[in-house]
Amino acid sequence: MDLDNLAIGLICGVAVMARGAMLIPDWSLMPSSPSQFSSLNRWLRQFASLPEPAEFDYPFARSDIAMLEQVEAGPVQLDEQTWDEMLLDDYHMQLADQTSILGQQRLHQRLASGMASAASRARITALLAAPAQQAALEQAMRPLRTADMEVAALLCGAPPSAPPWWSRWLLLPTLVLLVALLAAWLVAPLAWAVVVPVWLFLMALQMRFYDRCKPWARSVFTLQQILLVHGRLGALDSPFTAQLREGVRAAGVINRQITPLGWIKMIPLLSEYDDWLMLGNIRRYFHSLRVVRRERAFLRQSFRLLADLEADVALARHVRGRPQFCWVQEADARQLSLDAMVHPLLGGAMPLSLRLDGRGAFISGQNAIGKSTLLRGVGLNLISARAFGFCYAQAAHVPMLPLYSSMQNEDSLDGGESLYIAELRRARELLALAESGEPALFLIDEIFRGTNHLESVAAAAAVLHSLAARHLVIVSSHNLVLGPLLEDCLAPWCVRRDDAGALQLAPGVLQATNGIALLAQRGFDAGIADKAGRVFDWLSTHMAQPADCGGVLERA
Known part of the structure; x- marks a missing residue:
């Protein structure tokens, strides 16, 4: 049982026992149909501040899919009119079936630039001869398909700006607020003169960076899946993953560094208080930004290795069994x-x-x-x-x-x-x-x-x-x-x-x-x-x- 389901189960138990501390729960209040259980599940997740389960194959816009080709600015061999007249959007969709944004971007880049390589041809040929190994690779890469934000621009384009110097001291105004609140409550009512401006300062910071934190959290989630899959593939005894084995340990370390503490989100409403009173989302934003800037070369290499491998797996799946090939x-x-x-x-x-x-x-x-x-x-x-x-x-x-x-x-x-x-x-x-x-x-x-x-x-x-x-x-x-x-x-x-x-x-x-x-x-x-x-x-x-x-x- 994963932690999310465990938390939901605990909350269900607490909710039932809260009915007047009865020894026997009223089972008539429990969900009696799949739709009711789904609604209860969704409500409990919101109450406990748990994220919804990730869905597969997020529908990315064409501009997102083309981002890798744009930021790397390779030699484009097809202009826009030729792309449209050759129905390449439909063709790309057929090729990229059951493929994450990484593989989709790499396939699009190859189509636009004409980048066939001997290494890719050899790997596709080997995958066609080893369907069992291909299935194992597809299973290991499955978490990539839960990503809902492209990161090619982040990893392969211009580097993100450095966090400001004061971002390391974001807990200080929170501590000042807590001390001032305690003082105002116990000994010094005049401490409210400190509480109000500090609280307004925290709100101003939250409003200043809130819109930046939300998409960044989605980018970090994509990076987490990349690092997770890097580790999974590197652990496989397969000739197709040899290039990934050397970075398995580094992938695990970086993943832990950019992953927020999970227990905070398991306590009801704590994550919201953590964000608004302790600037938790902003602190996580600046911390993970520093990690990404420091480890950007490794993340970029991991991104490219996985994108190439997933693209070749998709092509092998596409041509397998075709009589005209x-x-x-x-x-x-x-x-x-x-x-x-x-x-x-x-x-x-x-x-x-x-x-x-x-x-x-x-x-x-x-x-x-x-x-x-x-x-x-x-x-x-x-x-x-x-x-x-x-x-x-x-x-x-x-x-x-x-x-x-x-x-x-x-x-x-x-x-x-x-x-x-x-x-x-x-x-x-x-x-x-x-x-x-x-x-x-x-x-x-x-x-x-x-x-x-x-x-x-x-x-x-x-x-x-x-x-x-x-x-x-x-x-x-x-x-x-x-x-x-x-x-x-x-x-x-x-x-x-x-x-x-x-x-x-x-x-x-x-x-x-x-x-x-x-x-x-x-x-x-x-x-x-x-x-x-x-x-x-x-x-x-x-x-x-x-x-x-x-x-x-x-x-x-």
């Missing part, structure tokens, strides 16, 4: 090969294969067949390859390049920006990144759909040709004329269904479109479909499949 092999900047690739966020996704050698890809296909999903699948696999070293495919040879996308440009009423202006702004950003000289990979979906067809094709051809001259570009579009226009730098690929209805990615440009056929399927009458068909036939003779356009951009 492989370790990647690095390819040249202009080569890419993904065999039987799937999108990890789509259950039951059909595998597709894509191979590029020297040129990027122009992808066409009928409406709603999955071109955008294919681009996101490729992008997410490339990000996973850079961040973790694996892909969701049977085999993968990919370049370890920064990735940038343009897939969901939208107009903005607040910013006074039309769709086409938003597309132009993003295209200019991509061109600026391309001109920086660093090799990169660009994913673009339906470029310049915000203007008329002729200008859309013209602007798209110019921008894509410039990007693809020096970088690997994968683009999808319904403007099929871009296929032959850009064939010198983008290999044409078409997403289609085979006779069995399965998706496949084959060389070439889409031949049979379905935009007109969808009119009838969506309830338009035959007259509308007939008129649309006649206009389409007329336009097709002029633009859809031109006889000679391969050299237009070169001549320009």
